[in-house]
Amino acid sequence: xxxxxxxxxxxxxxxxxxxxxxxxxxxxxxxxxxxxxxxxxxxxxxxxxxxxxxxxxxxxxxxxxxxxxxxxxxxxxxxxxxxxxxxxxxxxxxxxxxxxxxxxxxxxxxxxxxxxxxxxxxxxxxxxxxxxxxxxxxxxxxxxxxxxxxxxxxxxxxxxxxxxxxx
Numbered sequence: 426x427x428x429x430x431x432x433x434x435x436x437x438x439x440x441x442x443x444x445x446x447x448x449x450x451x452x453x454x455x456x457x458x459x460x461x462x463x464x465x466x467x468x469x470x471x472x473x474x475x476x477x478x479x480x481x482x483x484x485x486x487x488x489x490x491x492x493x494x495x496x497x498x499x500x501x502x503x504x505x506x507x508x509x510x511x512x513x514x515x516x517x518x519x520x521x522x523x524x525x526x527x528x529x530x531x532x533x534x535x536x537x538x539x540x541x542x543x544x545x546x547x548x549x550x551x552x553x554x555x556x557x558x559x560x561x562x563x564x565x566x567x568x569x570x571x572x573x574x575x576x577x578x579x580x581x582x583x584x585x586x587x588x589x590x591x592x
Contacts, residue, residue, distance in 0.1 A: 433477035452502030514548035
């Protein structure tokens, strides 16, 4: 789901490849890896402006993240747009701290839908703000790395960066 009220976009280099950021007046709305193999959309309909306040704040926080200063929670305001269920799942992802992992089933239970692990997985797969909304911290119930919109190698590297112990 693309928002039509984007005010800015920017591309940011990262150790795992370029990132595309998009912001509205309310907060950061998009963040994903620019990679045609995984994302069909690698540009947004908004002017390029790396100095827009939410993009600049996200860039600063991500720079610290890559330098190993992973905050318990990023502070940049988010403008997450999706269904009520998707937003509940994304909010639950924000509760998984760096260095820890959770499972799809656990997230489903956390949002009050214990039988909806697959639906939670689908919502996680549509997370519009990677890294900051930490979908990479969600693993299979058997401890396996499963599903990541930007590829499992990136998921593994993000978990390693955060010091997550994989079971």
